[in-house]
Amino acid sequence: xxxxxxxxxxxxxxxxxxxxxxxxxxxxxxxxxxxxxxxxxxxxxxxxxxxxxxxxxxxxxxxxxxxxxxxxxxxxxxxxxxxxxxxxxxxxxxxxxxxxxxxxxxxxxxxxxxxxxxxxxxxxxxxxxxxxxxxxxxxxxxxxxxxxxxxxxxxxxxxxxxxxxxxxxxxxxxxxxxxxxxxxxxxxxxxxxxxxxxxxxxxxxxxxxxxxxxxxxxxxxxxxxxxxxxxxxxxxxxxxxxxxxxxxxxxxxxxxxxxxxxxxxxxxxxxxxxxxxxxxxxxxxxxxxxxxxxxxxxxxxxxxxxxxxxxxxxxxxxxxxxxxxxxxxxxxxxxxxxxxxxxxxxxxxxxxxxxxxxxxxxxxxxxxxxxxxxxxxxxxxxxxxxxxxxxxxxxxxxxxxxxxxxxxxxxxxxxxxxxxxxxxxxxxxxxxxxxxxxxxxxxxxxxxxxxxxxxxxxxxxxxxxxxxxxxxxxxxxxxxxxxxxxxxxxxxxxxxxxx
Numbered sequence: 001x002x003x004x005x006x007x008x009x010x011x012x013x014x015x016x017x018x019x020x021x022x023x024x025x026x027x028x029x030x031x032x033x034x035x036x037x038x039x040x041x042x043x044x045x046x047x048x049x050x051x052x053x054x055x056x057x058x059x060x061x062x063x064x065x066x067x068x069x070x071x072x073x074x075x076x077x078x079x080x081x082x083x084x085x086x087x088x089x090x091x092x093x094x095x096x097x098x099x100x101x102x103x104x105x106x107x108x109x110x111x112x113x114x115x116x117x118x119x120x121x122x123x124x125x126x127x128x129x130x131x132x133x134x135x136x137x138x139x140x141x142x143x144x145x146x147x148x149x150x151x152x153x154x155x156x157x158x159x160x161x162x163x164x165x166x167x168x169x170x171x172x173x174x175x176x177x178x179x180x181x182x183x184x185x186x187x188x189x190x191x192x193x194x195x196x197x198x199x200x201x202x203x204x205x206x207x208x209x210x211x212x213x214x215x216x217x218x219x220x221x222x223x224x225x226x227x228x229x230x231x232x233x234x235x236x237x238x239x240x241x242x243x244x245x246x247x248x249x250x251x252x253x254x255x256x257x258x259x260x261x262x263x264x265x266x267x268x269x270x271x272x273x274x275x276x277x278x279x280x281x282x283x284x285x286x287x288x289x290x291x292x293x294x295x296x297x298x299x300x301x302x303x304x305x306x307x308x309x310x311x312x313x314x315x316x317x318x319x320x321x322x323x324x325x326x327x328x329x330x331x332x333x334x335x336x337x338x339x340x341x342x343x344x345x346x347x348x349x350x351x352x353x354x355x356x357x358x359x360x361x362x363x364x365x366x367x368x369x370x371x372x373x374x375x376x377x378x379x380x381x382x383x384x385x386x387x388x389x390x391x392x393x394x395x396x397x398x399x400x401x402x403x404x405x406x407x408x409x410x411x412x413x414x415x416x417x418x419x420x421x422x423x424x425x426x427x428x429x430x431x432x433x434x435x436x437x438x439x440x441x442x443x444x445x446x447x448x449x450x451x452x453x454x455x456x457x458x459x460x461x462x463x464x465x466x467x468x469x470x471x472x473x474x475x476x477x478x479x480x481x482x483x484x485x486x487x488x489x490x491x492x493x494x495x496x497x498x499x
Contacts, residue, residue: 028058092131100139108143109150118147164220171213172225178206204243211244214271215346223353224267231260231380234294234301241273242292247281254293259301259379265354269374272350272358275343276305276370284309284367291365299357301374308365320360324348347372354378 032051036044111121122143129136182203189195214224235256242248261269273292280290288308295302312320323344351358355375363369 024058024062028055089130089132093135096131096135096139100143104143105146108147112147112150113154118144118151121147161220165217165222168213168216168220168222169225172210172217175206175210175213176225179203179210182206207244208246211271211274212342215275215342218271218346218349219342221349224271226267228263228266230263231382232263232266233258233260233382234379237261237266237270238273238292238294238303240270241277244270244274245278245281247286250281250286250288251277251290251292254291256294257296257301258382259296260382261374262378262380265374265378268350268354269356272347272356272372273303273305275347276358276372279343280305280307280309280368280370283307288365288367297373299373300376301379303372303374305370305372306363306365307367308363309367311366312360312362312368317360320344324351324358 028051032048032055035047035051039047108121112118122140182199186196186199186203189199210225218224235253235258238253238256242251242253245251277290277292284290284307291304291306293304295304324347347358350356351372355378357371357373359371361369361371
C-alpha cells in the first residue's frame, strides 16, 4: 500500500508570520508619528515616548515570533522526515510479510518435507537490518512455530500410517494362514461336492478380506502383500481382479491384447482394477453387466471398465478426480471421513506409485467409464508357454496345461472321482466353465465309459458340476498353480513369502 509522503510547509508558514510582524511594527511607528503631529506641542513628548515604547515592544514581539517560527519550521521538517521514515519502514515490513507468506514459509515447509530439520529449514537468506531487530525476531518466531506445528502433524500422520500398515500386515498374515487352511481342506474334502462348494465360498470371502487388508496397507504407504517374480499374461491379471470382488459373475471380459505385465506391477495392477470393478458393480443395478476390455494404445495398454449405473455428472467427475489427485500430495486419515470410501483413494495411491493413468468419463451404457492406462515399459511380450499352451502340451505332455489360457486349448484328459466330478489335484487346475464373452476351456473328455442308455432310449442326465469349481480353477491359474512353466511355481512360493 502506497502512502502519501508529507510535504513540509513550515518555511512558508514561518515567512508569513515574520512578514506580518514587520507590517505590525511599521504600522505602530506610523501611528506614533501621526499622534505626535496631532497632539499639542507640550504633550508631544509623552506621546513620542509611548509610541517609542510601543514600537520597541512590537519589534521584540516580532523577533520572538520569528524565533518561534524558525523553531516551528525545524519541528515540521523533522516531523516530515520521521513520517517519511515510518512510511518507508512500513512498506518494507509489508513487503517482508508478503514474502514470508509467499516464499519463506512454503520453501521452509518444502525443505521440512524433504527431511531437513527445523533449524536447517530456517537457515535461509537473512532479512534486512533496516526492518528492526524486534520485527526480524517476531518473523523468525512465527516461521519456527509454523514449522514445529507442521513437523508435529507430519509425525502424527507418519505414526498413524505405520499403525495402519501394521494392522494391515496382521490381517494379511491371518488371511494368508486362512488361505493355506482352506487349500488343505479343499484337498481333503474335494470328493464331497457340498463341502467343497462351501469351502470355495469361504475362499472367495477370504480373498475379499485380503483385498481390504491390502487396501489399508496401500493407504498407509506400503505395497500390497503379494509379489511376483516373473511376467504374468494380462488376461490372467484381469481375471485375478475379477476374483477379488463380490459380484464377479456380472463382469464380462471382452477382447484382451496379448501382452504380459512385469512381475512387480502385477499385484498393484490387480488391486487397482479390482477396486475399479468393485465400484462399477457396487454402484450399478444388479441386473446389468460390467464390461471390461484391454487394448493397446499409443501410450501403453488401456484397460476400460464400463458399467450401466448412475451417470457421472461434471461435478461428480471433478470431485472424483480431486480425490485421485489429493492422494499424490499425501493422504491423512482425517481425509477419509467417518464413512471412508477407499476405492478411489487406493487407486490414486497405486497410480502414483506405479505411473498408471486413471480417468473417469460418462459411459456409453449410461454409467461410468473408467480407463486405466498401463505405461508401455511395464508390459512385455507374452511368454510362449502362456501364449500357446497347446504347443507346450506337445512339447511335454506330462506337464498340465494352464487352466486359464490366452488361446483355446486342446482337449485334455481329466480324472473323474467316484462322484462323477473332476478330481482336483495339487498343481493341476480344474476345468473352468466360462461365458461366451470370456475365454473358456474346451470341455474335458470323460475318463469313464459312456453311461448305458435306458429302456426308453434316453441317456440319464449327467451330474451337474458343483458351483465354485470354476473359481478354484481360476484362482489356481492366477496364483500360478497348474501352469506349464516353472517360474509360475516360483511366483507362488515367492508371493507367499512376500505376504
